[in-house]
Amino acid sequence: MSERVVPEEGRRRRRPTKQGTVLSERLIVDTALRLIGEHGAGALTVRRLGASLGADPSALYRYFRDTDDLLLAVADELIGRTLRRFRPTGAWRADLRTLGLI
Known part of the structure; x- marks a missing residue:
């Protein structure tokens, strides 16, 4: 993963959200x-995620x-x-097929 803007210990939210949830990565x-599964990747926005x-x-x-x-x-x-x-099964072609790579 890329380097974070705020170190992990500084990212912890000190108070819960409106729904009582404490945010974490x-x-x-x-x-x-979950939103992608319910609405598709095109529907994922920062606004919808925040809500x-x-x-x-x-x-x-x-x-x-950023997004x-x-x-x-x-x-x-x-x-x-x-x-x-x-x-892995040892049969590399079958393994690649299993992963959807061929």
């Missing part, structure tokens, strides 16, 4: 993935430099989930 990425978290959209920039940085974190999570489930 993990929560933001998980919520973004889902019960936070001002600008609060997300405390955790991510590209947020999307990279989402992609990292998806790649990580795929690789955690992947078990």
